[in-house]
Amino acid sequence: MIIKQLSSNDTGETGGHQGGILVPKKMEILNFFPTLPKEEKNPRIQLTFIDDAYKQWEFNFIYYNNKFFGGTRNEYRLTGMTKFFKFYHLKAGDKVNFNKHERVYKIGYERNNIPETNGKLKLTNSWITVKMK
DNA sequence: AGCCATGCACCG
DNA sequence: CGGTGCATGGCT
Numbered sequence: 001m002i003i004k005q006l007s008s009n010d011t012g013e014t015g016g017h018q019g020g021i022l023v024p025k026k027m028e029i030l031n032f033f034p035t036l037p038k039e040e041k042n043p044r045i046q047l048t049f050i051d052d053a054y055k056q057w058e059f060n061f062i063y064y065n066n067k068f069f070g071g072t073r074n075e076y077r078l079t080g081m082t083k084f085f086k087f088y089h090l091k092a093g094d095k096v097n098f099n100k101h102e103r104v105y106k107i108g109y110e111r112n113n114i115p116e117t118n119g120k121l122k123l124t125n126s127w128i129t130v131k132m133k
Numbered sequence: 134a135g136c137c138a139t140g141c142a143c144c145g
Numbered sequence: 146c147g148g149t150g151c152a153t154g155g156c157t
Binding site for chain 1: 148149150151152153154155
């Protein structure tokens with residue numbers, strides 16, 4: 001499974017209203033998600049995730065690739081997560097984990113234990129891949 | 134490469 | 146009319 005530590009921009013705390021997280025271009029991560037056609041501009045796919053409470057969430061996995069169409073973007077994003085963040089009151093520093101079990105996408109979260117995280121918190125390697133046996 | 138930020142469209 | 150999400154540019 002893969003785990004993402006939320007950045008402040010992911011949750012909208014920076015004032016942004018993106019409503020989603022950024023997905024790095026790492027094979028281990030991208031392999032988890034469906035493959036999006038790079039021939040197409042900004043291809044997207046809707047994914048349904050189920051959390052621990054068996055609640056369903058619809059997220060959009062989008063490949064912003066306008067780099068190949070005259071723009072400058074070349075990155076993946078998982079959007080439409082604002083409801084999820086709000087429902088569980090997740091904030092920057094908290095972690096969200098994704099899992100795929102029998103063709104079913106699962107989502108979970110993990111709160112950050114670090115108390116003194118009030119100010120800006122620098123995130124490096126915010127994504128973690130966990131090999132499941 | 135990854136995170137920050139925003140104009141605008143859409144929708145309640 | 147205000148919040149949300151898309152698409153995109155900017156900054157580090």
